[in-house]
Amino acid sequence: MSENKEKKSVFMSKLLKENPVFGLYLGICSTLAISTSINNAIGMGVCVTIVLVLSNILVSCVRNITPEDIHIPVYIVIIASLVTVVSMVVHAFAPTLFSSLGAFLDLIVVNCIILGRAEAFASMNPIGPSAKDGLNMGLSYTVSLLAISLIRQLLGTGMITWDNPFTGANVFSLRIIPETFTLPLMTSQVGAFLTFACLAAAVAAINNKEAK
Amino acid sequence: MKNFDKDSSAYKAVLLGIMCAICGLVLSVVNSITDPIIKEAELAEVKANLEIMFPGTSYEEIKDFTDESGLIQSVYRAKDQGVVFKIHAVGYNSNGFTFMTGIADDGRVAGYMVLEHGETNGIGSRAFEDDYISKVTSLNAGDDVPLLTGATLTSTAVKTGIEAAYKVFDAVK
Amino acid sequence: MNLFTLFLSAMLINNIILSKFLGMCPFMGVSTRTSNAFGMGIAVIFVIFGASLLSYALYYLVLVPLELEYMELITFILLIAAFVQLTDMIIKKHSPTLYKQLGIYLPLITTNCAVLYVAMDNITQKYNLIETIVNSIAVPAGFMLMLVIFATIRERLQGNDVPKAFAGNPIAFIIAAIMAIAFTSLSGLV
Amino acid sequence: MNALLGAAIAFALVGLNAWLYTANKKTPVPEGCEELKPDCSACGIRDCALRSALTERKEENNGDN
Numbered sequence: 001m002s003e004n005k006e007k008k009s010v011f012m013s014k015l016l017k018e019n020p021v022f023g024l025y026l027g028i029c030s031t032l033a034i035s036t037s038i039n040n041a042i043g044m045g046v047c048v049t050i051v052l053v054l055s056n057i058l059v060s061c062v063r064n065i066t067p068e069d070i071h072i073p074v075y076i077v078i079i080a081s082l083v084t085v086v087s088m089v090v091h092a093f094a095p096t097l098f099s100s101l102g103a104f105l106d107l108i109v110v111n112c113i114i115l116g117r118a119e120a121f122a123s124m125n126p127i128g129p130s131a132k133d134g135l136n137m138g139l140s141y142t143v144s145l146l147a148i149s150l151i152r153q154l155l156g157t158g159m160i161t162w163d164n165p166f167t168g169a170n171v172f173s174l175r176i177i178p179e180t181f182t183l184p185l186m187t188s189q190v191g192a193f194l195t196f197a198c199l200a201a202a203v204a205a206i207n208n209k210e211a212k
Numbered sequence: 213m214k215n216f217d218k219d220s221s222a223y224k225a226v227l228l229g230i231m232c233a234i235c236g237l238v239l240s241v242v243n244s245i246t247d248p249i250i251k252e253a254e255l256a257e258v259k260a261n262l263e264i265m266f267p268g269t270s271y272e273e274i275k276d277f278t279d280e281s282g283l284i285q286s287v288y289r290a291k292d293q294g295v296v297f298k299i300h301a302v303g304y305n306s307n308g309f310t311f312m313t314g315i316a317d318d319g320r321v322a323g324y325m326v327l328e329h330g331e332t333n334g335i336g337s338r339a340f341e342d343d344y345i346s347k348v349t350s351l352n353a354g355d356d357v358p359l360l361t362g363a364t365l366t367s368t369a370v371k372t373g374i375e376a377a378y379k380v381f382d383a384v385k
Numbered sequence: 386m387n388l389f390t391l392f393l394s395a396m397l398i399n400n401i402i403l404s405k406f407l408g409m410c411p412f413m414g415v416s417t418r419t420s421n422a423f424g425m426g427i428a429v430i431f432v433i434f435g436a437s438l439l440s441y442a443l444y445y446l447v448l449v450p451l452e453l454e455y456m457e458l459i460t461f462i463l464l465i466a467a468f469v470q471l472t473d474m475i476i477k478k479h480s481p482t483l484y485k486q487l488g489i490y491l492p493l494i495t496t497n498c499a500v501l502y503v504a505m506d507n508i509t510q511k512y513n514l515i516e517t518i519v520n521s522i523a524v525p526a527g528f529m530l531m532l533v534i535f536a537t538i539r540e541r542l543q544g545n546d547v548p549k550a551f552a553g554n555p556i557a558f559i560i561a562a563i564m565a566i567a568f569t570s571l572s573g574l575v
Numbered sequence: 576m577n578a579l580l581g582a583a584i585a586f587a588l589v590g591l592n593a594w595l596y597t598a599n600k601k602t603p604v605p606e607g608c609e610e611l612k613p614d615c616s617a618c619g620i621r622d623c624a625l626r627s628a629l630t631e632r633k634e635e636n637n638g639d640n
Contacts, residue, residue, distance in 0.1 A: 025410075025413060025554055026410075028406070028409040028410065028413070029406050029407050029408070029409045029410070029498040030406075030498075032406040032409065033405065033406040033407075062231075065227065066227065067219055067223070067224055067227075069593075069596065069597050069600065070224055070228070070593040070596060070597070072466070072592075072596065073228070073463070073466070073589045073592040073593050073596065074227075074228070074231060074589075076459075076462055076463060076466060076592075077228075077231055077232065077235055077459065077463075077585065077589055078231075078235075080235075080458050080459040080462050080463075081235040081238060081239055081459060083458060084239055084242075084455060084456075084458045084459065085238065085239065085242050087458070088242050088243060088246040088247075088455065089242070089246060091246065091250055092245075092246035092247075092249040092250050092253075093249070095250075095253055099328050102307060103502060103505060103506065103509070106458050106501075106505060107407075107498050107501060107502060109458060109462055109501070110462070110496050110497065110498045110500075110501050111498070112410050112496055115496055157333070184332070184334065184335075187332075188332075188569065189403060189404050189406070189565045189569065190562050190565045190566050190569065192406065193558050193559070193561045193562030193565055194558075194559070194562045196558050197551070197555045197556070197558035197559045197562060198555075200554060200555040200558065201548075201550040201551045201555040202550070204549075204550045204551075204552075204553070204555060205549070205550035208549060208550065224593060225590065228586060228589050228590060228593060229586055231589075232582045232583075232585040232586035232589055233579075233582045233586075235459070235582065235585060236456075236578050236579065236580075236581040236582025236583075236585055237578050237582065239455055239456065239459075239578070239581060240455075240577060240578030240581055241578070243455040247455075282511070304572065306394065306398075306399035306404070306405075365573075447584065448584075451577055451580050451581075452577060453577055453580065453581050453584065455581075456581045456584065456585065459585055459588075460584060460585065460588055463585070463588035463589060463591075463592050464588060466592050467588065467591045467592045467595050470592065470595035470596055470598075470599045471595055473599055474595065474598060474599045474602050477599075477602045478602055
């Protein structure tokens with residue numbers, strides 16, 4: 001019993017401490033900006049995960065043949081072409097998601113997570129582990145994004161809506177908080193900062209308790 | 213290939229050259245696949261709205277029109293029925309919004325609908341709901357566009373957009 | 386859009402940090418001392434202005450005639466990275482004092498989301514040349530203003546006790562939230 | 576055809592970048608500025624000058640406390 005409890009806490013701490021958004025404060029620009037609705041969060045999370053996994057794979061493929069002093073331009077070319085391809089595909093096949101993410105789909109390129117992980121991990125490990133690391137990072141980024149956008153959408157509009165990203169048709173919308181008690185402030189910028197601050201503090205508190 | 217000296221600039225140039233070639237190729241291939249789909253989607257979206265405003269006629273885009281406000285993105289002529297304007301204006305949300313308005317040949321404002329907008333829902337977005345739409349569609353070319361209390365920023369943006377459309381309408385009529 | 390409202394809205398109302406959340410990495414990372422914030426602010430103004438004009442020129446002189454609009458993202462990023470390296474080199478060679486103040490921040494700016502956003506925003510908003518110049522000065526000026534205000538608050542916060550969980554970055558976000566409240570009140574200005 | 580042009584432009588920019596990058600590494604830091612260590616925890620770029628400065632500082636702290 002205590003063995004898998006210990007394993008669980010290792011996983012928990014790994015998820016929280018290693019968590020790119022709340023632990024390492026990477027990629028905050030896009031996290032705050034687009035976490036106004038679950039659609040944006042999952043759409044962005046999926047795009048970032050795809051780019052992260054593919055860029056980690058490609059970076060770890062070329063890690064032996066790139067000379068040390070020009071590795072930044074090489075990584076930039078890889079990541080930028082991946083993001084352009086993803087952005088074109090999303091623009092063609094999921095127009096509503098593209099218009100709601102707007103410029104942030106292209107800004108994944110300068111998202112500190114991607115270049116950070118490519119540098120810190122993928123350029124030193126073989127393809128398998130870096131792909132897995134890309135996936136882990138992408139998923140925990142999506143989970144953190146989901147956490148913030150759930151809170152902001154719930155408090156801000158009182159409803160949880162999910163519409164099909166490809167056609168934009170509303171799949172389901174569940175009103176939880178009656179219209180009069182919603183805080184439109186939460187969907188605005190101020191709400192983003194507040195939600196992020198509280199969640200980051202909660203994660204820090206859990207990590208501190210874990211450390212003791 | 214292995215004994216090739218990795219730090220010589222020739223090796224670097226070749227490596228970068230191959231990478232850029234691959235990236236250029238992949239991008240142009242993907243672009244040639246996705247670009248038609250995007251263009252077609254854009255046209256389909258507009259055609260649906262054109263049908264609503266001026267049903268049952270053929271549409272062609274008017275390319276050369278002078279519009280000093282810079283708000284009008286594209287102008288379509290519904291053959292011998294009227295002219296439709298696709299306008300991008302900036303209201304409360306800095307990313308702006310895109311809407312369409314149609315002016316019939318007899319000067320009546322035949323239609324007004326939003327394509328996509330980021331105005332705060334419940335406040336700015338009221339400028340795209342039915343009561344304001346009916347106010348706008350009851351206007352004639354040249355009339356003053358009424359503002360909407362509570363959504364002043366958005367409705368002012370709509371007003372400037374439609375007034376720019378009036379000017380272009382007179383020029384293109 | 387007349388230039389003054391463009392300047393005002395780009396600098397204060399649609400401020401790049403408080404309303405677009407861009408440039409958070411340096412905003413959070415470098416703002417513990419106001420002297421740092423000033424150095425970072427000037428470096429960002431210089432880089433965003435230079436990079437946006439270069440990208441504007443590259444787009445309308447090279448990419449549009451060749452119908453290579455889809456290459457916009459790669460070319461802009463490479464251009465920004467090259468421009469940052471160039472300025473870093475020039476400052477290192479010519480003025481040690483300037484390097485002391487802002488040279489050390491230059492490599493950090495290459496991955497700054499704000500620089501790329503402004504370069505691409507000038508294109509998507511279809512600004513002409515003068516509007517691009519105004520926008521490329523106003524946005525980083527807003528960035529610097531917020532960074533300096535933020536750094537002064539954070540410096541003054543050093544002394545008093547903050548709940549343990551909130552220490553470090555979380556409290557910084559609370560400060561940013563309060564600043565966001567203050568500056569959203571300006572939104573009726575334009 | 577324009578794929579080749581696109582690749583050529585990318586190659587030119589990457590080449591410029593690589594050349595500037597190596598040239599920048601060579602230019603000596605002006606004297607008296609070596610020990611500048613701004614406290615920035617921005618992102619994970621491994622060889623970013625600030626990161627290496629930071630990690631040195633961390634070793635010093637672990638060393639003496």
